[in-house]
Amino acid sequence: MNTQLFEIVDKPIDIEEVKQKVVSRNAGAITLFIGTVRELTKGKKTLHLEYQAYPAMAIKMFKQISKEIQERWPEVKVAITHRVGHLEITDIAVVIAVSSPHRKVAYEANEYAIDRIKQIVPIWKKEYWEDGTEWIGDQLENVPYPKGNPPIKKEIFHD
Amino acid sequence: MIKILLFAHLQEAIGESELRVDLSGHTVGQIKVWMENQYPKLSLQQMMAAVNEEFAEDEVILNDGDTLAFIPPISGG
Numbered sequence: 001m002n003t004q005l006f007e008i009v010d011k012p013i014d015i016e017e018v019k020q021k022v023v024s025r026n027a028g029a030i031t032l033f034i035g036t037v038r039e040l041t042k043g044k045k046t047l048h049l050e051y052q053a054y055p056a057m058a059i060k061m062f063k064q065i066s067k068e069i070q071e072r073w074p075e076v077k078v079a080i081t082h083r084v085g086h087l088e089i090t091d092i093a094v095v096i097a098v099s100s101p102h103r104k105v106a107y108e109a110n111e112y113a114i115d116r117i118k119q120i121v122p123i124w125k126k127e128y129w130e131d132g133t134e135w136i137g138d139q140l141e142n143v144p145y146p147k148g149n150p151p152i153k154k155e156i157f158h159d
Numbered sequence: 160m161i162k163i164l165l166f167a168h169l170q171e172a173i174g175e176s177e178l179r180v181d182l183s184g185h186t187v188g189q190i191k192v193w194m195e196n197q198y199p200k201l202s203l204q205q206m207m208a209a210v211n212e213e214f215a216e217d218e219v220i221l222n223d224g225d226t227l228a229f230i231p232p233i234s235g236g
Contacts, residue, residue, distance in 0.1 A: 035236050051235065052166055054228055057212040058235075082235060094236050114236055122209070122228070123235025124167035135168040137232035 005078065006062035008055045008123075010085040018095040021079035027099035029106040033114055035094040037087050045130045051084040051093060054122040058082065061121040068116065069098075069109045076100045076109045082123060161221050163190070164228040169206070173198045183225070188217030190227060203229060 005021055015034065022030060037049050066078045079097045087093060096113045100106040125136045163178040170176050182190055191203040207230040208215050221227055
């Protein structure tokens with residue numbers, strides 16, 4: 001079994017495998033976030049998707065997110081796998097597993113992880129709509145960053 | 160030599176995912192301008208950049224062997 005906590009893969013993600021990486025005798029809770037490909041975005045129909053990543057940097061940013069989480073919630077363990085390549089509707093794009101001694105933190109840390117992925121991890125989604133294709137700029141579906149750069153915590157520049 | 164990586168629509172705009180250029184000693188901002196002159200279809204002023212897999216501001220200077228990546232707005236997850 002692969003024991004790397006953070007992975008970019010081009011095959012379907014095994015949810016159980018991601019979960020196993022955070023299993024701990026100290027954990028009383030494991031939360032799993034499973035991000036899937038949806039068909040309709042504001043009434044617009046997706047036929048399929050393609051994800052592209054900058055893998056070396058993406059893994060570094062996953063580690064950065066895990067570090068931020070452990071600074072805030074020291075007893076938490078995080079594993080993240082993101083898929084790239086061609087994905088069909090309902091396919092799993094990302095799985096985030098978080099274990100924690102207590103339930104509330106497991107939920108909070110997991111939400112923090114997906115929010116940060118959408119801010120700092122270099123992965124791009126190409127939509128194949130019914131009526132054409134488009135690289136999606138950000139979650140607001142704008143192409144340029146509104147302020148010229150993503151909301152990066154300053155310490156990332158110094159680590 | 161510096162390795163330049165391009166992703167998403169930037170990659171499609173110039174038809175290359177990777178370039179090798181002799182621009183060590185230049186800043187990220189200067190290389191953005193150079194790239195735009197080489198590839199008039201490219202607009203990099205709003206793009207973030209990463210040097211050796213860390214986000215880098217326009218003032219960062221590139222050294223021989225560095226990898227510069229232009230990071231279009233991301234949309235993972």
